Amino acid sequence: MPVKLVTxxxxxxxxxxxxxxxxxxxxxxxxxxxxxxxxxxxxxxxxIPLQYVNADILRKVLQWCTHHKDDALQQSHDKNRDHRTDDIPSWDQEFLRVDQGTLFEILMAAKYLDIEGLLGACCKSVVNMVRGKTPE
Structure with a gap:
């Protein structure tokens, strides 16, 4: 039986x-x-109402979750790995190749829904996006 979510x-x-x-x-x-x-x-x-996630973003989040559904729920926490930004899997890199607004909406949905893997991939993508840019 599926879980019912409403955006x-x-x-x-x-x-x-x-x-x-x-x-x-x-x-x-x-x-x-x-x-x-x-x-x-x-x-x-x-x-289950999801008051902070709209349908377009939930569709993207569910696509990511479906792709990663067989991944281990708890991965070992290696602090060095958590701080690296060059280890985003290629599927995730392609998935997160979206406009900046969409990326931030996915990031906020991952935070709200507490999806650690997606949140980490989003954060690393943002870091890579701004790397080398000046504050101006």
């Missing part, structure tokens, strides 16, 4: 549970008592 512009999405659980926020809701009674959604469950 800020009132567009409904039925999302596979495995994909939705990449978001810590959605995982907490699914595991808690917010909208769902048990670990699996049912047809009677209320949709």
């Amino acid at each position: 800020s512009d009132a567009v409904a999405f039925d999302v596979d549970v495995v994909v939705a659980r990449q978001s810590v926020m959605l995982r907490d809701i699914l595991d808690g008592t917010h909208c769902y009674v048990g670990p699996e959604p049912t047809e009677d469950d209320e949709p």
Whole structure:
């Protein structure tokens, strides 16, 4: 049974549970008592409102989550790796090759939904985008 999400512009999405659980926020809701009674959604469950994410951006976020759904949920934290900006996977680089406004909206959605991998890739892309530029 898919998870029901509704965006800020009132567009409904039925999302596979495995994909939705990449978001810590959605995982907490699914595991808690917010909208769902048990670990699996049912047809009677209320949709989860995403008040800070519009449909176009959620579509992009879900595309990223679907691509990465088989990745390990917890990757080891290597501080040196976290500070590197040259290790963005090629698929992520291509995925994030969008206009600046869209990139920042994806970044804000990743922060709101607490999707660490996407947030990290977005932040590294922003760093690479401004690298070598002056404040002017």
